[in-house]
Amino acid sequence: NLSNKLQITFKKLKGHGKLSEQNIKEALREVRLALLEADVNFKVVKDFVDRVRERAIGQEVMKSLTPGQQLVKIVHEELTELMGQDRVRLASASMPPTVILLVGLQGSGKTTTAAKLANLLMKEGFKPMLVAADVYRPAAIKQLEVLGTQIHAPVYSNLEEKDPRVICKEALQKAKSQGLTHLLVDTAGRLHIDQALMEELKDLKKILAPSEILLVVDAMTGQDAVTVAERFNKDLAITGVILTKLDGDARGGAALSIKAVTQKPIKFIGTGEKLEGLEPFHPERMASRILG
Amino acid sequence: LTGKTRIDEGLLEQLEEVLILADLGVDATLKVISSIQSKVKKKELEDPAQLKSHLKREILAILKNGEKAVDINQATPFVIMVIGVNGTGKTTTIGKLAHNFKKAGKQVLLVAGDTFRAAAIEQLEIWGQRAGCEVIKHEPGVDPSAVIYDAMQAARSRKVDVVIIDTAGRLHTKKNLMDELKKMKRIAGRELSGAPHEVLLVLDATTGQNAISQAKLFHENIGLTGLILTKLDGTAKGGIITGIINELKIPVAYIGVGEKLMDLRPFKAEEFVEALFA
Numbered sequence A: 001n002l003s004n005k006l007q008i009t010f011k012k013l014k015g016h017g018k019l020s021e022q023n024i025k026e027a028l029r030e031v032r033l034a035l036l037e038a039d040v041n042f043k044v045v046k047d048f049v050d051r052v053r054e055r056a057i058g059q060e061v062m063k064s065l066t067p068g069q070q071l072v073k074i075v076h077e078e079l080t081e082l083m084g085q086d087r088v089r090l091a092s093a094s095m096p097p098t099v100i101l102l103v104g105l106q107g108s109g110k111t112t113t114a115a116k117l118a119n120l121l122m123k124e125g126f127k128p129m130l131v132a133a134d135v136y137r138p139a140a141i142k143q144l145e146v147l148g149t150q151i152h153a154p155v156y157s158n159l160e161e162k163d164p165r166v167i168c169k170e171a172l173q174k175a176k177s178q179g180l181t182h183l184l185v186d187t188a189g190r191l192h193i194d195q196a197l198m199e200e201l202k203d204l205k206k207i208l209a210p211s212e213i214l215l216v217v218d219a220m221t222g223q224d225a226v227t228v229a230e231r232f233n234k235d236l237a238i239t240g241v242i243l244t245k246l247d248g249d250a251r252g253g254a255a256l257s258i259k260a261v262t263q264k265p266i267k268f269i270g271t272g273e274k275l276e277g278l279e280p281f282h283p284e285r286m287a288s289r290i291l292g
Numbered sequence B: 001l002t003g004k005t006r007i008d009e010g011l012l013e014q015l016e017e018v019l020i021l022a023d024l025g026v027d028a029t030l031k032v033i034s035s036i037q038s039k040v041k042k043k044e045l046e047d048p049a050q051l052k053s054h055l056k057r058e059i060l061a062i063l064k065n066g067e068k069a070v071d072i073n074q075a076t077p078f079v080i081m082v083i084g085v086n087g088t089g090k091t092t093t094i095g096k097l098a099h100n101f102k103k104a105g106k107q108v109l110l111v112a113g114d115t116f117r118a119a120a121i122e123q124l125e126i127w128g129q130r131a132g133c134e135v136i137k138h139e140p141g142v143d144p145s146a147v148i149y150d151a152m153q154a155a156r157s158r159k160v161d162v163v164i165i166d167t168a169g170r171l172h173t174k175k176n177l178m179d180e181l182k183k184m185k186r187i188a189g190r191e192l193s194g195a196p197h198e199v200l201l202v203l204d205a206t207t208g209q210n211a212i213s214q215a216k217l218f219h220e221n222i223g224l225t226g227l228i229l230t231k232l233d234g235t236a237k238g239g240i241i242t243g244i245i246n247e248l249k250i251p252v253a254y255i256g257v258g259e260k261l262m263d264l265r266p267f268k269a270e271e272f273v274e275a276l277f278a
């Protein structure tokens, strides 16, 4: 891991006294490789290493008896700070229902996450309703209904309606008339480069006036995370991110990439297939995971 | 990559960026770059204008070894098991495969081996309807091996040509889920000698270096005969298969390029390399 690699790098200079520019150069190369191995985006790594370089040539590393450890500490600190705040809360609307719109690429975990959020809200005493706005994927509506039944959360669906805009309008009406606190809208997976489907999301945003537009991203996403997040953010002004499937062994560098380019907070992480598998995001833990 | 008079460090860094951004991963990128570097040192490669084409040839050579054709005529019924982590496109890909084989005049049987995830069986049934083939299923929650058992009997008695088994998505790091998959494979082989004839791992092209861990562990636990790389209609390049082909020697059979029935193509190394550098 990075700690060991840096120890080796700096061990080579024992007896040479002062750290040289070359030593730091080699050490920063190890930091760069560690982040690239964690799937952090190439350009994001470049900027990050530049940040670290400033501190690396400063007193804390140069005068340290354990420069390797000191550098790892700096990298970890910088990463944690970049990852954002601990436990950022879900926004709520001034008038109920608070609408939360879930968006993202195909298969990232939106439908499952929508149900997980409903589960969480119900445990906190709220009255959420799930909205089946994915009219494209085979059995998507059924999937959300089955999940809703598992946690006793109401699901709004309209099998006759092929336009998600109408479904959302109807769901909003129903939630207001029933005095529900939250509307969790599950949307179809889509490519950020699919203009028509991105337009659909823009229309849903106008109709719903959501308090949250959450981009659901698979933790194993590679370099493409930046392109995807930038596009969704540009088109919709997302309010936050949910990183899923963190119960696997993906390093999750996409988290840093997305945070760096959108500046939007990661609010939750998905940690399993069951509906209890949703936890608040902890930046320090994510930083440790990315560093391996 | 143009406008330079000799191959220097800056030019190699530019190449490194192209490869990393295409998700080749650190290992494969360092290997390719160092191979280029040694050629430059030996003066075998001196012209910067040649660099890109040389790089493309080097990667093409690796990928060419990784082309696989699934030959369903090798056995009847020919059994294909489709596995992979959650959400990569297994169920959708099975619909596409069924359509493919039906077009070739074959009788196809689908097996609803995902008895866990909400509406997984209904999802496969819709693909079965679209492709025009039957689906063997039980109620959700039953042991998936029981569905496999029934499917193998049905395959024989109905004299089908191809059987495609859908399985629940699962993370490669979950031992109990890998054990479940091992049992499914064992039951298939016990009931139909030689089955499964293909075990295909479905990888999402947006996945980074975790794809290597996925391929490694699924291969160690279950034994893979090939890969299917999906969602190449997005902006991700899927370059990670370079390392998987080179290091693990697992070939790629198909690529997924969309969400519709016909959005499946055989893996072609030349097209793939062109897209990598596009």
Ligand SMILES: Nc1nc2c(ncn2[C@@H]2O[C@H](COP(=O)(O)OP(=O)(O)OP(=O)(O)O)[C@@H](O)[C@H]2O)c(=O)[nH]1
Residues within 6 Å of the ligand: A104, A105, A106, A107, A108, A109, A110, A111, A112, A113, A134, A137, A140, A187, A188, A189, A190, A244, A245, A246, A247, A269, A270, A271, A272, A273, A277, B086, B087, B117, B169, B171
């Ligand atoms: N292990 C694990 N699996 C997850 C997690 N979140 C979702 N999944 C699984 O990932 C797969 C895809 O989840 P879905 O909820 O269908 O994803 P989606 O984004 O709605 O997919 P589309 O609607 O097709 O775009 C399913 O098998 C889920 O059970 C998680 O945190 N951990």
Ligand SMILES: Nc1nc2c(ncn2[C@@H]2O[C@H](COP(=O)(O)OP(=O)(O)OP(=O)(O)O)[C@@H](O)[C@H]2O)c(=O)[nH]1
Residues within 6 Å of the ligand: A106, A107, A137, A189, A191, B084, B085, B086, B087, B088, B089, B090, B091, B092, B093, B114, B117, B120, B167, B168, B169, B170, B230, B231, B232, B233, B234, B255, B256, B257, B258, B259, B263
């Ligand atoms: N754009 C695009 N989407 C795809 C492709 N293949 C599958 N999908 C989509 O990816 C999502 C997940 O597909 P599924 O077939 O449910 O994936 P799965 O691996 O069976 O998922 P689990 O069973 O939950 O593990 C769906 O929205 C599919 O339409 C592809 O080649 N391109």
Ligand SMILES: [Mg+2]
Residues within 6 Å of the ligand: A110, A111, A112, A134, A137, A140, A186, A187, A188, A189
């Ligand atoms: Mg969904």
Ligand SMILES: [Mg+2]
Residues within 6 Å of the ligand: B090, B091, B092, B114, B120, B167, B168, B169
């Ligand atoms: Mg499936």
